[in-house]
Amino acid sequence: MFEPIQRITGVPCVLDHQDIDTDRIIPARFLTTIERDGLGEHLFRDWRDHEARVASALAAAWGVASPILIAGANFGCGSSREHAVWALMEFGFRCVIAPSFADIFEKNAFGNGFVPVRIPASVHAELMGIAAGDSLEVDIDAGEVRSTSGWAAAFELPAFERRCLRKGWDALDFLVDQGPAIERFESVRV
Amino acid sequence: MPTPRNLIEKIWDAHVVVPGEAGGPDVLYVDTHLLHEVTSPQAFAVLRERGLSVRRPDQTFATIDHAVPTTEPLAGGEWPGLAGAAELQVKTLEANCAGHGIELCGREHPARGIVHVVAAELGVTRPGSTIVCGDSHTSTHGAVGALAFGIGTSEVAHVLGTQCLLQQRPRTMAVELTGTLGAGVSAKDLALAWIGEAGAGGAAGHVVEYRGGAVRSLDMEGRMTLCNLSIEAGARAGLIAPDERTIAYMESRPRTPMGEAKERLTEQWRSLQGDEGAVFDATLSFDLGALAPQVTWGTSPDMVTGIHGAIPGPTNRAQESALAYTGLEPGASLAGQSIDVVFIGSCTNGRIGDLREAARILDGNRVADGVRTLVVPGSRAVQRAAEAEGLAEIFTRAGAEWRAPGCSMCIAMNGDVVPPGGRALSTSNRNFEGRQGPGSITFLSSPSTAAASAIRGVIADPRLHV
Numbered sequence: 001m002f003e004p005i006q007r008i009t010g011v012p013c014v015l016d017h018q019d020i021d022t023d024r025i026i027p028a029r030f031l032t033t034i035e036r037d038g039l040g041e042h043l044f045r046d047w048r049d050h051e052a053r054v055a056s057a058l059a060a061a062w063g064v065a066s067p068i069l070i071a072g073a074n075f076g077c078g079s080s081r082e083h084a085v086w087a088l089m090e091f092g093f094r095c096v097i098a099p100s101f102a103d104i105f106e107k108n109a110f111g112n113g114f115v116p117v118r119i120p121a122s123v124h125a126e127l128m129g130i131a132a133g134d135s136l137e138v139d140i141d142a143g144e145v146r147s148t149s150g151w152a153a154a155f156e157l158p159a160f161e162r163r164c165l166r167k168g169w170d171a172l173d174f175l176v177d178q179g180p181a182i183e184r185f186e187s188v189r190v
Numbered sequence: 191m192p193t194p195r196n197l198i199e200k201i202w203d204a205h206v207v208v209p210g211e212a213g214g215p216d217v218l219y220v221d222t223h224l225l226h227e228v229t230s231p232q233a234f235a236v237l238r239e240r241g242l243s244v245r246r247p248d249q250t251f252a253t254i255d256h257a258v259p260t261t262e263p264l265a266g267g268e269w270p271g272l273a274g275a276a277e278l279q280v281k282t283l284e285a286n287c288a289g290h291g292i293e294l295c296g297r298e299h300p301a302r303g304i305v306h307v308v309a310a311e312l313g314v315t316r317p318g319s320t321i322v323c324g325d326s327h328t329s330t331h332g333a334v335g336a337l338a339f340g341i342g343t344s345e346v347a348h349v350l351g352t353q354c355l356l357q358q359r360p361r362t363m364a365v366e367l368t369g370t371l372g373a374g375v376s377a378k379d380l381a382l383a384w385i386g387e388a389g390a391g392g393a394a395g396h397v398v399e400y401r402g403g404a405v406r407s408l409d410m411e412g413r414m415t416l417c418n419l420s421i422e423a424g425a426r427a428g429l430i431a432p433d434e435r436t437i438a439y440m441e442s443r444p445r446t447p448m449g450e451a452k453e454r455l456t457e458q459w460r461s462l463q464g465d466e467g468a469v470f471d472a473t474l475s476f477d478l479g480a481l482a483p484q485v486t487w488g489t490s491p492d493m494v495t496g497i498h499g500a501i502p503g504p505t506n507r508a509q510e511s512a513l514a515y516t517g518l519e520p521g522a523s524l525a526g527q528s529i530d531v532v533f534i535g536s537c538t539n540g541r542i543g544d545l546r547e548a549a550r551i552l553d554g555n556r557v558a559d560g561v562r563t564l565v566v567p568g569s570r571a572v573q574r575a576a577e578a579e580g581l582a583e584i585f586t587r588a589g590a591e592w593r594a595p596g597c598s599m600c601i602a603m604n605g606d607v608v609p610p611g612g613r614a615l616s617t618s619n620r621n622f623e624g625r626q627g628p629g630s631i632t633f634l635s636s637p638s639t640a641a642a643s644a645i646r647g648v649i650a651d652p653r654l655h656v
Contacts (some may be wrong), residue, residue: 004288017511018506019390019508021620023620023623024622024624027624028601028602028625031228031257031603032278033231034232034282036232040565042552046628046629047623050515050629067364077391077621078421078422078620079326079391079620080229080325080340080342082343083343104342107341107342107345108344111342112337112346119635123280142552158213158358160214164606165385170344171345171348172348174356175348175352175354175355175356178207179352182207182354185219186219186353189219
């Protein structure tokens with residue numbers, strides 16, 4: 001369970017870079033933990049240490065408590081570590097807007113009530129043009145991203161996942177309710 | 191006439207417990223759940239919070255591999271080098287397995303090693319089954335014709351509690367690889383070449399079935415290397431339909447039953463084929479021709495070229511940033527680039543065939559001065575075999591370090607790290623920024639290329655040795 005989500009508003013943080021892998025999001029040496037907490041401070045740790053533009057983008061995001069990250073295609077590729085989502089959320093992000101997401105990352109995100117907002121590459125290019133300083137609103141119900149300057153674009157969310165986000169449901173409750181069907185399946189399988 | 195289905199669809203359909211409504215996710219049954227110490231503790235915590243027990247401990251198999259030292263535990267279980275947070279993770283998994291009746295291939299277990307090496311070796315992995323693990327390289331098990339994929343920790347909790355996952359039906363992709371692999375060129379080169387063609391997100395949303403002559407010619411370990419790297423092209427999983435090589439491999443696994451039960455199983459495994467006329471959502475074909483050894487030059491596995499190929503000029507920000515990070519010059523050849531570390535091991539290339547490949551080249555040679563060379567077997571069985579065959583002696587005589595099994599320098603969580611600014615040639619699966627330690631630079635290659643390069647201290651063509 002998590003807090004139901006309807007809309008996310010704020011000045012976005014932009015990391016215009018494709019194939020941002022989960023090692024980059026949270027380096028492996030921080031995974032020796034049995035908790036979900038404590039990862040936010042290590043978000044993009046090594047990347048911000050050696051690329052000044054990344055450090056300044058994240059410092060600015062921290063300053064304005066930005067809940068929106070904009071990134072390039074195939075965001076969250078590589079390792080399955082859900083720690084990447086936990087780190088992004090603890091840092092303060094509530095969604096990532098990108099042209100595409102790696103499959104495991106996308107599932108991990110939905111499972112935590114963190115929204116992977118998938119927009120076409122052409123819309124992404126437009127968004128990059130207007131992003132500086134402008135505030136954005138990600139509207140889950142309407143499936144729309146809007147800027148305070150009047151720019152707007154639609155995005156698709158799968159129906160099931162949208163319902164889960166709006167209700168704050170996670171899949172475990174749903175699966176536990178399938179107990180009888182699982183039992184039937186197990187009784188007939190070879 | 192029913193619609194012909196490909197193998198991926200057949201395995202999927204056979205595991206659907208409750209079909210999704212209106213294009214929503216299916217409830218998918220998991221035959222085998224693999225666990226390791228790093229991505230499981232928070233999942234067991236969820237079970238405790240919800241008051242759930244483990245539904246099928248008998249279908250769950252745990253190992254410790256990611257954060258453990260590549261030293262030997264002492265008799266009695268104490269383990270030099272295992273300390274702090276990593277030790278707590280290991281102890282947490284030990285307690286969770288004991289508490290829930292889950293088999294743990296633990297610190298003193300004679301089969302201990304990397305989850306994907308051990309599960310295949312023992313025959314925990316079976317054709318036609320669904321296999322998941324909180325690890326993106328779970329696709330390794332696709333080599334025997336299983337549908338095997340990585341999941342996050344929340345989903346680990348789902349499987350522990352219900353033996354099921356909510357999963358969107360995947361799109362399917364046929365990847366047809368033709369051409370022959372010459373001496374000194376292996377499955378790793380084949381895999382890197384197709385990832386380079388497809389791109390790091392090229393197979394996203396898809397499960398891949400590998401087909402074609404180049405795939406059929408691979409032995410089971412080579413097939414594991416190919417399937418292992420499916421995620422590096424973004425695929426949800428990758429598999430290969432069983433053939434007689436698969437059956438022979440499975441027949442010799444310790445956990446494959448004997449007698450009539452085996453007969454029944456092998457018959458079932460042989461039948462795991464796509465229907466005539468089955469279609470895929472996408473098809474990619476590559477004729478590899480005379481494939482050269484492949485080496486990566488950037489910070490994503492798809493930034494790859496033949497060993498004598500030139501490092502390309504950047505065409506996007508990721509490539510620009512990769513070249514800035516690695517400090518490599520566009521136009522320069524990969525061959526001849528200096529290296530500081532060589533790592534031979536991992537779930538990609540830590541099996542006995544990989545070590546034989548490296549030993550053949552290192553035999554009678556010495557690694558170059560100043561090049562730290564680490565050879566890490568994927569499991570105790572690989573370790574024992576390498577010692578019995580004299581490979582371990584070849585490695586140590588050559589000046590390499592012969593270690594105990596684990597993920598080691600592939601993920602660099604256990605103290606086996608490449609120093610900042612150090613350049614490693616590695617048989618592992620990821621050259622991401624800092625993957626092998628903060629500031630580390632990684633070139634990925636086959637075990638042969640790694641061995642040939644260790645000798646020279648620069649990236650070198652293994653075909654000079656064959």
